[in-house]
Amino acid sequence: MQLDESRPRSVRSKLRSAACLLLTAAAPRMVQAQDPAPSPTPTNQFDLTGLFYSERIRVLEPTIRYTRISPGGRTFSGQFGFDSITGASPRGSLSSGQVQTVTSASGRRRSIAASELPTTEFSDSRFAVDAEVQQPAGPFSFTLGGHFSHESDYESRGVSGKLTVDLNHKLTALTFGGGYNSDTVSPVDGTATGLAPPGRFTGIVDNPKHVTNMLAGISQVVSRRWLVGVTGSLSTEDGYLTDPYKILSVINRTTGVPISEVSERRPDTRSRKSVQGDSVYHFTSNVLYLSYRRYWDDWGVKSHTVDGRYRIPYDESLFVEPHLRFYTQSAADFYRYGLIQGESLPSYATSDYRMAAFRSVTLGAAIGFKPSRSTSEWTLRAEYIGQFGDKSPPGAVGVQSTLDLFPTINIFSLALNYRFNR
Amino acid sequence: MRTFAAFILLCALAGGGCATVKPWDRDLLARPAMKFVTCPSLNGIDQHVYFSKEASMGGASLAGGGCGCN
Amino acid sequence: MTDVRQVEDYFVGRFAAMGGPCEVLIDADSPYRARHAVEIAEVEARRIERKFSRYLPESVVSRINASNGRLVPVDDETAQLLDYAASCYEMSDGMFDITSGVLRKAWTFDGGGRVPAADAIRDLVARVGWPRVTWKDRELTLPAGMEIDFGGIGKEYAVDRAAAIIGGEISDPCVVNFGGDLFATGPRRGGRAWRIGLEDPDHPGRTSIDRLDVSGGGVATSGDARRYVLHEGKRLGHILNPKTGWPVEDAPRSVTVFAETCSEAGTLSTLAYLRGRGAEAFLRAEGVRFRIV
Numbered sequence: 001m002q003l004d005e006s007r008p009r010s011v012r013s014k015l016r017s018a019a020c021l022l023l024t025a026a027a028p029r030m031v032q033a034q035d036p037a038p039s040p041t042p043t044n045q046f047d048l049t050g051l052f053y054s055e056r057i058r059v060l061e062p063t064i065r066y067t068r069i070s071p072g073g074r075t076f077s078g079q080f081g082f083d084s085i086t087g088a089s090p091r092g093s094l095s096s097g098q099v100q101t102v103t104s105a106s107g108r109r110r111s112i113a114a115s116e117l118p119t120t121e122f123s124d125s126r127f128a129v130d131a132e133v134q135q136p137a138g139p140f141s142f143t144l145g146g147h148f149s150h151e152s153d154y155e156s157r158g159v160s161g162k163l164t165v166d167l168n169h170k171l172t173a174l175t176f177g178g179g180y181n182s183d184t185v186s187p188v189d190g191t192a193t194g195l196a197p198p199g200r201f202t203g204i205v206d207n208p209k210h211v212t213n214m215l216a217g218i219s220q221v222v223s224r225r226w227l228v229g230v231t232g233s234l235s236t237e238d239g240y241l242t243d244p245y246k247i248l249s250v251i252n253r254t255t256g257v258p259i260s261e262v263s264e265r266r267p268d269t270r271s272r273k274s275v276q277g278d279s280v281y282h283f284t285s286n287v288l289y290l291s292y293r294r295y296w297d298d299w300g301v302k303s304h305t306v307d308g309r310y311r312i313p314y315d316e317s318l319f320v321e322p323h324l325r326f327y328t329q330s331a332a333d334f335y336r337y338g339l340i341q342g343e344s345l346p347s348y349a350t351s352d353y354r355m356a357a358f359r360s361v362t363l364g365a366a367i368g369f370k371p372s373r374s375t376s377e378w379t380l381r382a383e384y385i386g387q388f389g390d391k392s393p394p395g396a397v398g399v400q401s402t403l404d405l406f407p408t409i410n411i412f413s414l415a416l417n418y419r420f421n422r
Numbered sequence: 423m424r425t426f427a428a429f430i431l432l433c434a435l436a437g438g439g440c441a442t443v444k445p446w447d448r449d450l451l452a453r454p455a456m457k458f459v460t461c462p463s464l465n466g467i468d469q470h471v472y473f474s475k476e477a478s479m480g481g482a483s484l485a486g487g488g489c490g491c492n
Numbered sequence: 493m494t495d496v497r498q499v500e501d502y503f504v505g506r507f508a509a510m511g512g513p514c515e516v517l518i519d520a521d522s523p524y525r526a527r528h529a530v531e532i533a534e535v536e537a538r539r540i541e542r543k544f545s546r547y548l549p550e551s552v553v554s555r556i557n558a559s560n561g562r563l564v565p566v567d568d569e570t571a572q573l574l575d576y577a578a579s580c581y582e583m584s585d586g587m588f589d590i591t592s593g594v595l596r597k598a599w600t601f602d603g604g605g606r607v608p609a610a611d612a613i614r615d616l617v618a619r620v621g622w623p624r625v626t627w628k629d630r631e632l633t634l635p636a637g638m639e640i641d642f643g644g645i646g647k648e649y650a651v652d653r654a655a656a657i658i659g660g661e662i663s664d665p666c667v668v669n670f671g672g673d674l675f676a677t678g679p680r681r682g683g684r685a686w687r688i689g690l691e692d693p694d695h696p697g698r699t700s701i702d703r704l705d706v707s708g709g710g711v712a713t714s715g716d717a718r719r720y721v722l723h724e725g726k727r728l729g730h731i732l733n734p735k736t737g738w739p740v741e742d743a744p745r746s747v748t749v750f751a752e753t754c755s756e757a758g759t760l761s762t763l764a765y766l767r768g769r770g771a772e773a774f775l776r777a778e779g780v781r782f783r784i785v
Binding site: 010016017018019021022023024025224 | 568569572573575576580582584649651652653655656657659660675683752753754755756759760763774778779780
């Protein structure tokens with residue numbers, strides 16, 4: 001159904017010339033679209049979202065977002081969110097193949113089965129506030145944003161700014177943005193000394209972490225049906241970047257049985273880069289959303305992400321949107337499934353599976369419903385995320401080579417969004 | 423960083439040449455579905471979920487805020 | 493006088509001209525500019541109707557049709573329309589022919605089943621054929637017995653003219669719609685598209701079968717909705733094939749085309765309609781935005 005722009009348009013071009021001659025005296029002109037939005041009264045829009053997410057940990061995350069569009073075109077939006085996380089998270093240590101008892105930070109004792117990876121029970125809650133103001137000015141649009149979030153061991157404060165320029169009769173848009181976050185990591189029982197046995201602390205209560213990020217992007221209307229965009233981003237972090245609760249097992253070099261544990265340690269700087277391409281293509285009634293992101297950082301992690309959604313509307317009020325995402329990442333340079341007893345300690349090491357090499361597949365579907373004669377919208381989305389890693393890495397020693405060192409992670413999530421105007 | 427700037431600039435120049443969409447052909451582009459992100463709230467949640475389960479971050483938007491989840 | 497009223501956040505002016513309902517939509521907050529736009533449209537529509545309607549004895553077309561083979565000099569505007577008609581004849585391989593109006597004498601498109609006799613058609617077809625007209629140096633010679641009419645291009649031309657004059661006087665986005673052929677001068681404030689209903693051929697004047705988003709340009713529809721004849725269970729539209737004298741076979745119920753001007757949209761929709769079953773392939777090959785019902 002593509003418009004065939006390449007073949008000679010025999011009648012159409014002859015007709016164009018004929019019509020130009022016919023209408024030389026007075027040709028109907030096109031007027032430019034006028035900005036800003038015309039409504040004489042400001043519109044207030046509310047988004048209520050609830051996320052329920054379950055794997056080993058369970059997360060419940062309600063958020064409220066309020067957007068106000070003023071007659072002058074200025075938009076203000078504020079969002080308040082609350083996360084509640086409970087469950088068991090892998091500590092990073094290895095199982096022994098024998099019954100193992102683990103003492104958790106809060107003093108609870110928990111026995112786990114012989115072949116399972118040890119986990120820690122935890123429960124935490126977090127709240128976050130975000131605000132943003134956007135002001136259009138001719139072909140430009142300026143955005144200023146702020147962020148604050150707090151949980152028991154982490155606090156984050158940030159500001160960001162963005163500039164968008166519309167060019168080429170609004171067919172091209174350039175975006176430039178930057179942000180700065182100043183975070184504080186305050187581990188619950190004190191900051192563990194990296195690569196030292198658990199129980200040794202640095203004595204620092206509040207560890208600073210600074211993140212600077214920048215992005216530049218361009219979006220282009222390619223044809224009547226097709227919108228594409230490319231964005232590049234660069235982010236640098238410095239400060240405390242280690243996960244304070246994760247540990248690594250030190251294992252016997254022949255049997256593979258864990259002997260002792262050390263806290264993990266990550267570098268104190270990180271430089272991340274990514275390039276992402278996006279495409280939105282409108283078929284006769286369905287819309288295809290595709291994106292590809294290439295990411296790499298100086299910790300050795302490289303990843304590819306391919307994400308596709310296909311929106312199928314049934315009429316004005318209902319759509320179904322299946323979703324598929326493929327993700328692969330390479331391991332960080334300092335990722336170890338465990339340390340070998342007797343070998344010298346590396347400068348940095350982590351067993352956090354999120355720093356390992358793995359593949360992930362997301363399969364999901366969303367349903368959108370807009371009741372007739374109403375400006376409200378409901379969106380319900382269910383997704384499954386699977387993460388698959390190397391169950392038996394080549395360096396696995398002794399008993400570890402018989403155990404599953406990367407159990408498949410299955411995550412189910414359900415999100416509901418209700419948007420309405422007042 | 424310089425490679426980014428060059429890449430973006432190249433796309434800008436290339437993009438400018440392929441813009442032949444006439445005003446009367448902008449019907450579809452005005453529809454709410456014709457955006458890279460159709461629901462910012464759900465997109466924000468997704469970013470947060472993937473950020474806390476993977477080592478990668480970001481892409482087409484600035485990082486919102488930190489959390490202890492990674 | 494002119495009926496102009498506010499609907500939601502825009503204005504609509506209505507009047508009757510060119511044998512049908514005419515409407516002008518103005519996306520403005522000033523009722524004065526809206527009224528001004530509607531008046532311009534009404535004045536221009538009536539001017540063109542007076543000048544080119546074959547039903548009015550003092551019109552240029554009636555004068556030409558009564559010329560009985562004599563040479564008729566014409567003014568610039570009529571010359572431009574005749575040049576346009578000549579181009580349309582050529583690019584349609586003779587299917588679009590402004591001398592085919594005489595064929596209407598044989599047909600009554602009232603929804604009934606009456607079809608003309610074969611020899612009546614043959615006699616009329618003998619009086620059709622643009623190549624037999626001498627059109628040169630701003631002078632027209634129409635052989636006796638032949639007639640011309642601008643029925644296929646007049647209304648669209650009037651829409652473009654009205655929109656052009658309005659555009660020269662006010663900058664608010666407008667839609668000029670004469671009997672279903674329209675031109676939008678630009679998107680509504682805030683970049684919103686105009687919502688144009690596509691008439692349901694089975695329920696003309698009542699329900700819309702679909703909604704089209706138009707941000708600018710011309711839109712015209714050719715179809716059999718209002719004027720047709722029922723013959724052997726088939727619906728035959730009122731656009732006649734000038735070579736056979738009969739309505740186009742297997743024509744789509746309705747063809748809507750979007751183009752840079754209403755004139756082009758109207759001509760393309762008529763050309764497509766004249767191709768009957770080949771309408772869709774034709775429009776697709778031309779790379780235009782269209783809807784066929």
